[in-house]
Amino acid sequence: MTEITKLKNIASQVRRDIIRQTHGASSGHPGGSLGCADLLTALFFKIMDHDPSFNMSGKDEDLFFLSNGHISPVFYSVLARSGYFPIEELATFRKINSRLQGHPATHEKLPGIRIASGSLGQGISVALGTALSKRLDNDNKFIYVLTGDGELQEGQVWEAIMFAAHYKVTNLIAIVDWNGQQIDGSNDDVMSLGDLPAKWKAFGWTVLEMDGHNFEDILATVQNAKEKSVEGKPVVILMKTDMGKGVDFMEGTHAWHGKAPNDEQKEIALAQLEETLGDY
Amino acid sequence: MIQEITFTEKKATRDGFGAGLLEAGKRNPEVVALCADLIGSLKMQHFIKEFPDRFFQVGIAEANMMGIAAGLSIGGKIPFTGTFANFSTGRVYDQIRQSIAYSHKNVKICASHAGLTLGEDGATHQILEDIGMMKMLPGMTVINPCDYNQTKAATIAIADYSGPVYLRFGRPSWPVFIPEDQKFEIGKALTLSEGTDISIFATGHMVWQSVEAAKILDKEGISVELINIHTIKPLDNNAILNSVAKTKCAVSAEEHQVNGGLGESIASLLSRNTPAPIEIVAVNDSFGESGKPAQLLDKYGLGVNDIVAAAKKALSRK
Known part of the structure; x- marks a missing residue:
């Protein structure tokens, strides 16, 4: 089996986990989760050098931060499937006494989570702080931070973007889930992001674009980002995705941003996603 | 005896913070500091002179400063943020709530110019609600020292304590009456x-x-x-x-x-x-x-x- 096929198989199972978690909780955010399933699969199963035995400081490891915390189902799935916690625990998503809170949290001490997120706009700042900590410790590993595109409407994000260029933070790679959708509609209808590549460039970043559903492109672009970082500018990858990717009736619409599938919809969705690693 | 409590000089509590931060930095190499364009007001220049690589000027961007501090603490650093009390609390309440308090990060939020005694700048800057906001956050320690010596001692003490702390002090010169060697116990x-x-x-x-x-x-x-x-x-x-x-x-x-x-x-x-x-x-x-x-x-x-x-x-x- 080729490496790409392996990643595709894992991503299919991750998407099943997303559907089953949100269905089981009768709540949650399947659309953005499905859209980022390929990226997180690539990061956790190929790109990042990380340790599922988990220690908070993450010294000498690549680290991932999820700023758009509402897509927690995809984060929980790749963490569980990488061995951070038992896969069966995915069944507790959003339920009482669970470590799998609606939005990621450290409070219940779920391995793999280093910061709470959900209130948008804060993740790049946090990731920058940990990147600076690695720099102070002469730790050469990378920090990856994923943010939504609608999230870029938060002012704090641009404070962080300005800071990263000023301090030449090159051990951090920011990735924007550029699906063009947010809760109330398309970015263009709600609050246009304008010329997004030009905005990042104007703030002093190297801007790359990639197809978030093409593993060859994901692997090559992230590698390119790491190599570009030696030029002294922080690197952002604007990642084109389809919200709801992999489930036909959820694709390309904001309707499934924060809505869980019912029993019938779950079955239709799962029929489109091969069970490759065994459901929890 | 109350009549025996006197003072010999007046110094600002913020100067006590500056002296304490320098001392905390000398004692622990993990102590780092951040400031949002108020180095002189917070008296952070002593720390910066001694430890330039452990200081981060973030500009006028307090929300970003709180997030960066949280991130630094993940890596094992002990970040001290410095800005006015107004901008240390109300302006960044959600950042503190999610990224620091709820995430239980070892961040020391150091806030000067609290209260009326900020003086001439007026009500925009005279925050009188910060203790309330901060004490409501689960797990947050809230400290308001009374003079130069106590502020210095408190600054050193919070570096040794693991968990989020709000340290509140002020602008004016004020009587120094707590003994220099008075132990500070949180x-x-x-x-x-x-x-x-x-x-x-x-x-x-x-x-x-x-x-x-x-x-x-x-x-x-x-x-x-x-x-x-x-x-x-x-x-x-x-x-x-x-x-x-x-x-x-x-x-x-x-x-x-x-x-x-x-x-x-x-x-x-x-x-x-x-x-x-x-x-x-x-x-x-x-x-x-x-x-x-x-x-x-x-x-x-x-x-x-x-x-x-x-x-x-x-x-x-x-």
């Missing part, structure tokens, strides 16, 4: 003078105001037990309850709104345990204004005479 009240008729619980700049008030009361034959509550959360319940068990009445004094302040914490504690009359000396649901610190304290009911009057009222309610 959460442990400091009894400045023992007495039997009334307990006065004071924090921050209002401790010196309370010393002066206690001297006046003492001369009138009223025996004051003056207790410095430098840590508003966690509150030293035992010290407060034990004192009021003896005196049967209390006054609190703080440079903050009545709503959400130290006085409310003490009143709540007393009413749930041993109810006793308490008078709260604090700003009464009002914004401040421009003026000299002493003028402002008098105008907004935080003068020495206000504490004396509050004590007499509490005594009359026994």
Whole structure:
């Protein structure tokens, strides 16, 4: 089996986990989760050098931060499937006494989570702080931070973007889930992001674009980002995705941003996603 | 003896923070500092001169500063953020709530120019709600030291404590009366003078105001037990309850709104345990204004005479 096929198989199972978690909780955010399933699969199963035995400081490891915390189902799935916690625990998503809170949290001490997120706009700042900590410790590993595109409407994000260029933070790679959708509609209808590549460039970043559903492109672009970082500018990858990717009736619409599938919809969705690693 | 408490010089509590930060940095290489374009006001230049690589100027971007501090703590650093109290709390409340308090990060939020004694800059900058906001956050430690020496000692002490802390201090020169070698224990009240008729619980700049008030009361034959509550959360319940068990009445004094302040914490504690009359000396649901610190304290009911009057009222309610 080729490496790409392996990643595709894992991503299919991750998407099943997303559907089953949100269905089981009768709540949650399947659309953005499905859209980022390929990226997180690539990061956790190929790109990042990380340790599922988990220690908070993450010294000498690549680290991932999820700023758009509402897509927690995809984060929980790749963490569980990488061995951070038992896969069966995915069944507790959003339920009482669970470590799998609606939005990621450290409070219940779920391995793999280093910061709470959900209130948008804060993740790049946090990731920058940990990147600076690695720099102070002469730790050469990378920090990856994923943010939504609608999230870029938060002012704090641009404070962080300005800071990263000023301090030449090159051990951090920011990735924007550029699906063009947010809760109330398309970015263009709600609050246009304008010329997004030009905005990042104007703030002093190297801007790359990639197809978030093409593993060859994901692997090559992230590698390119790491190599570009030696030029002294922080690197952002604007990642084109389809919200709801992999489930036909959820694709390309904001309707499934924060809505869980019912029993019938779950079955239709799962029929489109091969069970490759065994459901929890 | 209350009459023996005197001061030899006046220094700002923010200078105590600057000195304490330098010392904390010398003691622990993991201590790092961040500032949002107020190095001089926060007296952080001493730390920066000694440890330039461990300091991050973030510009006028307080929200980003709180997030970066949280991230630095993930990597094992002990970040101290510095800006005015106004911009350390209300402006960044959600960042503190999610990225620091809820995530239980080892960040020290250091806040200068708190309260009315900021003076001429006026109400936009005179935050009087910060203690309330910060004490409501689960797991947040809230400290408001009273003079230069106590602020320096507190700054050093919080570096050794693991968990989020809000350290509040101020702008003006203020009497220095706590001994330089006085140990600072987080959460442990400091009894400045023992007495039997009334307990006065004071924090921050209002401790010196309370010393002066206690001297006046003492001369009138009223025996004051003056207790410095430098840590508003966690509150030293035992010290407060034990004192009021003896005196049967209390006054609190703080440079903050009545709503959400130290006085409310003490009143709540007393009413749930041993109810006793308490008078709260604090700003009464009002914004401040421009003026000299002493003028402002008098105008907004935080003068020495206000504490004396509050004590007499509490005594009359026994």
